[in-house]
Amino acid sequence: MIPNQAFRPLPVSARDKLLEAGVKLVREQGYAATSVDQLCRAAGVTKGAFFHHFASKEALGVALAGYWSSSTGAFFAAAPFHHAADPVDRVLGYIDLRIALLAGPAESFSCVAGTMVQEAFLSSDAIRAACNDSITGNSRALEQDVSAALAQSHMQGLSAISLARHAQAVIQGAFVLAKAVGGESAAGLAREQLLHLRRYFDLLLRSER
Amino acid sequence: MIPNQAFRPLPVSARDKLLEAGVKLVREQGYAATSVDQLCRAAGVTKGAFFHHFASKEALGVALAGYWSSSTGAFFAAAPFHHAADPVDRVLGYIDLRIALLAGPAESFSCVAGTMVQEAFLSSDAIRAACNDSITGNSRALEQDVSAALAQSHMQGLSAISLARHAQAVIQGAFVLAKAVGGESAAGLAREQLLHLRRYFDLLLRSER
DNA sequence: ACGGACATACCGACCAGTTGGTATGCATCC
């Protein structure tokens, strides 16, 4: 999403504006508490435009998860930690980047997919599946490097995808705790949690080499 | 909450029924998507009864976090893992108990406070604070044993409360991932995550003794 | 002139919250 369109006017269509507004509002208040009218107001478009692009509010939810997945996926894919020679450095580099992103209030660094899926996992299977794709997409992107790093270590009986999923679990859990404490301490608390994750990975991947 | 009242008819007042319904509905659909009418229907009481006991829907949310905190707190306080002589066994015993509780669909083992705070942390500071009390209450209950276990190990520069918080973060993150995959795999995925937490604690607390 | 991209106006359903009321229990006073 948001394709690079150099030398061309950015589309900023009503659809894009609605998705951007969706990211902001869902992060701040969740999916259910965000009304279609509110989305239209925040995006500066009318209700007619909304239902021209999305068949329903649920359809926006699904599209939002996809939009979120694409934009964050592109960001992490372009990050420099991929160029490290040692796969362990690539894995820890990913965690370090996630730590570096933790700043400001919780609604500025939390995950749209994780927030949405908590509310909609039972009421809308389409949204649940779209959010699952987003989260497991992150795991799969990390899995390659974890797998290579595990092969170097003497660790036995550990699955790469399970470890990659653990990174996502800790990240999602850190967001929940950050929202709970609120205020200034949110980012610091989240960072503390990712440092535990980093230590765990370091213990596993650098053991007995 | 729900005091033992042997030989007396259980109160099952409208208030208690509403809180029980709140636990169920918030787990299934979140706080915002749960309407007052729905709560009353599920509890088998009228709307008048609701607003007799709670000044607003938000007030129910705050009371619900307290109710959740008390009932789960009492459960864990009474668990047998506290009797282990070695503090490391008590910490790992807590994690093992949490693993044992993971069964069935996500809505049957997920956390009411964690779900609510994701939606309401900005819109209602009262709910945010009540949920934070519930989650940090769990951390503080674990902190004592973690502190004693850390004192035995040769680990340096690790704070007990930070580690106890990490347990809560992994648990909350496991719930998010479990909701995302949905269906039969939910509990298994959550268990997998808590096993990583267990391994991390084991690596830290049993190191170089 | 035709289709995509919007805007305006509106609908029935449902929302949180309010109203005025009833039923019951428990003191207090004669």
Added chain:
DNA sequence: GGATGCATACCAACTGGTCGGTATGTCCGT
């Protein structure tokens, strides 16, 4: 011990406003 007074617990019916969604129209590039 029976009448009085008052609080608690609960109820059915209602309100103004907001919800997701629709019907219909207009603009505009091709």
